[in-house]
Amino acid sequence: MGARVRVAVTGLGVRTAAGNDLAGFWRTLVEGRSTARTITSFDAGELPVGFACQVPAFDPAPYVTGKEARRMDRATLLAVCAAADALADAGGPHVPPERRAVVTGTALGGTETSEAALLGGGQPGALYVPRTMPNASAAFVSMRHDILGPSMTVSTACASGGHTVGEGLRLLRDGSADLVVAGGTEACVSPTILLAFHRCGALSQRGHEPERASRPFDAARDGFVLAEGAAFVVLERLDDAVRRGARVYAELAGYGRTSDAHHLTSPDPKGDGAERCLRQALADARLTPGDVAHVNAHGSGTVLNDVTEARVIARVFGPGQVPVTSTKSIVGHAIGAAGAIEAVVSVLTLHERLIHPTINLDVLDPECEVDVVREPRPPGAGAVVSTSFAFGGHNAGLVFTPS
Structure with a gap:
């Protein structure tokens, strides 16, 4: 086997229930603090499951104007903020726009907007399509960061986010891009989605102790806890990252x-x-x-x-x-x-x-x-x-x- 392009991870950005910044996110994980809580963003009192993991105090204002925000579903807003953080964390690599790429992933797209239309009598607004289309996150990240190379969306349910990172690796290896922003986003904590997952038997029923409901590999597990969030990585060739003196977190091999x-x-x-x-x-x-x-x-x-x-x-x-x-x-x-x-x-x-x-x-x-x-x-x-x-x-x- 001959030599192959080595790919570095040089930037990370997150918006999760564990925090809106990388340091807080990692600290919550290492300390093992559950983020499952009773839902307060809407009245879940009549639902069979009333708890979830939601992004706390999420404020997109530093990243987008009010006019821009009105064109974006919450899932897109989470993605735009996390992707911007990842690029900033990478130190703003200087790559020609046509050599930049973005790959985003989502399973459900603009859930918040779809839910509002459903509860509003099924009357979609003028911005319904751009707010709900699954590729909205890729489009907005492309526009905000002048990405003129491949701009793609992956939708493979719960594997979407993993596939985006892997496809970013392939874009760098095959020479389609010199810089890839890859990640996934979801804002699915809503009455309809909670009820739907409950009816297919996927959600935990531990409403009396939501912080202990998510228990992978435990003998008493009874389903997952629904969450929202977004995470992005910046990928570039290792040689390029070393040449510009970038911090390299790890290699994607x-x-x-x-x-x-x-x-x-x-x-x-x-x-x-x-x-x-x-x-x-x-x-x-x-x-x-x-x-x-x-x-x-x-x-x-x-x-x-x-x-x-x-x-x-x-x-x-x-x-x-x-x-x-x-x-x-x-x-x-x-x-x-x-x-x-x-x-x-x-x-x-x-x-x-x-x-x-x-x-x-x-x-x-x-x-x-x-x-x-x-x-x-x-x-x-x-x-x-x-x-x-x-x-x-x-x-x-x-x-x-x-x-």
Whole structure:
């Protein structure tokens, strides 16, 4: 195998229930503080599930004018702010506009706007289309940062955010761009979406203790906690980053993507598609399972998904052989943004040399033969793998290595 383009992660930006800035976000994760709360942004009193993980005190005013904000759904606003932070964090790389690219991901698009039209009698306003179209985030990020190269949107349910980062890697490798802003966004905490996920049996029912509701790999788990948020990374060729003296958080070394082709909402219980995805990502990174020091798992907290993922991790890496954590235990499940949020966490794990804990794990499900991190611990030497396994059987795997 010949030499290949090495890709660096040089910028990070987040908007999550754990915080509106990178430092606060990471501190909340390391301290293991749950962000699930009773919903206060609307009256959820009549809903069967009245709690979620929402971005606190979100104020887009420093980033957009009032006129601009009126053209954007909350999901787009979250994306615009997180992407701007990621670019600023990267130090504003000087790349010709036509050599810049953006890839955004979302599963549900402009939920806030759709909900308002539904509750308003089904009468869409003049801005309904630009506010709800799934590609709105990519379009607005492109316009705000003069991105004239590829501007794309991925919608693969809960794997969307992971796929955006991986597709950014491919754009750099194939020479389509010199700089890629990639990430996911979702603003899905609404009465309709809560009710819909509840009726398909996906949400936790622990309304009496929402802060303990998200409990991946725990024997008493009963579903995920819905969340909103956005996360973006800036990717560029490692040689370019070193040449301009950029801070390199980590390298993005491998990407895998497969399909279960099994069921619209349930994972293939054998986990064959997920396993192929992980092995594909490792092969793409030119690594072996023994080179991996940590897995940031999809870890949604649903009964079937956790068992299937644990089996896959045990088959690929060996039972209990690699430390595993679930970011969703703290920030909930942000659907199309989840994979991007967890990609940022994976990068920070390498950069900070610390694995954040999985909270609310009282009794490990005996069917989950994995070493789940319950207290912060440093990773061993090696790579970090981030997994995303979605409704529809979409699988994404990312491999990050130390810079």
